[in-house]
Amino acid sequence: MSVRLKLTLSYAGFLMVAGALLLVVVWVFLLRYVPDRQIMAIGGDVPNRADLERAFIPRMAAGMFCLLVFGLVGGWILAGRMLAPLTRITHATRLAADGSLSHRIRMEGRGDEFRELADAFDTMLTRLEAHVVEQQRFAANASHELRTPLAISQTMLEVARSDPNRDTGGLIERLHAVNARAIDLTEALLLLSRADTRSFTRGYVDLSLIAEEAVETMLPLAERHGIALETSGGLAPAVGSQALLLQMTTNLVHNAIVHNLPAHGRIWVGTAVRPASVVLTVENTGKKLPPQLIPTLAEPFQRGTGRIRDDHAGVGLGLAIVRSIALAHDGRLTLTARPAGGLRITVELPAAPRPAPR
Template sequence: MLDGPVRRRRRGLSVRLRLTLSYAGFLVAAGALVTGVLFSVLRFVPDDENLVVADDGRFVPDRSDLLGEAVPVALAGLAMLAVVGLLGGWILAGRMLRPLKELTDAAAAVSTGSLDHRVDLAGPDDEFRRLADQFDRMLDQLQHSFEEQRRFTHHASHELRTPLAVTKTMLEVALMDPDGSGRDELLARLVEMNDRSIQILESLFRLARLERMDLETEPVDLAEVAAEAGRQTRTDPAATDQEVRVVWDLDAAPTRGNRAMLVQLAVNLLQNAVAHNDVPAPTVWVRTGVDRAGVSALVVENTGAVLDEAAVATFTEPFVTGRAPSHSARWATGSGLGLAIVASIVRVHGARLDLQPRDGGGLRVVVAAGA
């Protein structure tokens, strides 16, 4: 909805008509300038009221005679230039403005919701072509964003509906059990479903907040960030009750960023690596350091099932968990937003996120940022 009344604008001349008048006016002005130069030359011709006869008997016109003949011809020439300027200018302006008409038609199609329309302007690489190409790129981004939004809404509604539907089913079964023999089990499962709903909602809130928050940065060492994440997830070397072996190789990796957000990023990567690791002798490798190009990086790798590159490319989309029937039930406890949150944190930091399947199974995640 618009804020305030729509301002009414005075209807003016079209661009094509203004260009036509400009072309015609230029031609007439140029013709008038040439005519003025010619008339200025005539002032050097003597003006004698008496007829001048040459030696051969021919009549020699004076200045008045020449002006009398030249003025009607000059006026007719200027009128012809005006007509040619109007007709030629109208045609030329139409040809020059044709790309703008295609852009206008494309914008009108987009305004009706048709995001698949593209200008695809032909011709040389000029200003109009670059404008049309930029317009097409903008439409590509808009279409991609709307498709992501539709998928996100669909997955979010499905993920939120599932625990509610399960809760409703369990309550209906409990109502049909007058003895209440399964009450304790029912309460435990209701708590589990409630915890899952809370986890999904908190993850959604965190993801939405990342997209609109202002980034306050400070000097940060990714090695310290990874160590803090290990303490929060109890995967650091001091934790003795962990099921997955975590191998740490933390070298200094200075960068700038928001410490809290980067710790959340590392926590999500560690939780993802531990949870998606249903193989004998599960192992996670965490490394930080600076490469030869001076880029600080955090690398998290884990063993696990063999993954397909096409599937890995979708892991940063919301609610995509990539779980397979052979994976552990621990995969089902996540919200499906962990890597989506990681991708958002990487994006607001202007860093780079690279996900690749490991040889032999598992996932390799690299977060790279300039020092």
């Protein structure tokens, strides 16, 4: 049976029970004032219970039949009116299942349960549509980025085949560099997918130690470009993946190096503890960034201005990976332009629970 039919039968059944109870009460009330036997009186006989039964029961049956018809018809109409919003939600669900994510219910009226359900469904569709658009844009960008090194490799191989006397030493070096870039891009995509699916083991980590390790790893690259690295902060306990958080911090320091001043740049890496969270901050000097550019820097394959052009330029997924790792750890990534130029990046993660006192 449909929900509308079930509600109709429920309304009619409730109305029948209520009517029957009312008639029983009336019947009991009348029995108190009607004698059992027929009593002779001046002017005629006084009605007894037999007379009452002959007069009351047929009318009671007719009344119950009317209540049944009224309950079924009225219940069917009321159920249809109450379930009308559910029909709109079902229609929107079918459209979404067919791939139409732009449709919205936009239910009007007071805030009842159906209105809350419709609003929640509209919010879900909005987020799902944005996610699909982002995934499509990401797939297109990834395909373009992967096609570039493959096209370059194919061109160099065709040139080598058409000119057998060409020196292969330089060709091999260039092919090695192009192949290494393709491998780096593939590994970055795999890391991004791993962070998005949260397929990692969590454990106790100290962000201050991770920051020191990342700084030591990136120190030769910073010294090569004349950039000074400074670290500060104490113990910053969190819960997460040691490898992913190290990759996140390394990406932040690497990003601060390649987006710095051509010479005499500075980078500040610090950790701090808040009441319910721990904070990792990476701040660097550099060119002034326009405000409209800041929200797009964490999108895949987005590159800011003033990048140091070298073999360590990256594949355009550094901050996208940072954001995915932070979200996978229930954290938050914040990008802020420095007034003097450069960028300040803050990653806030939930603090590790304190051990219970012994």
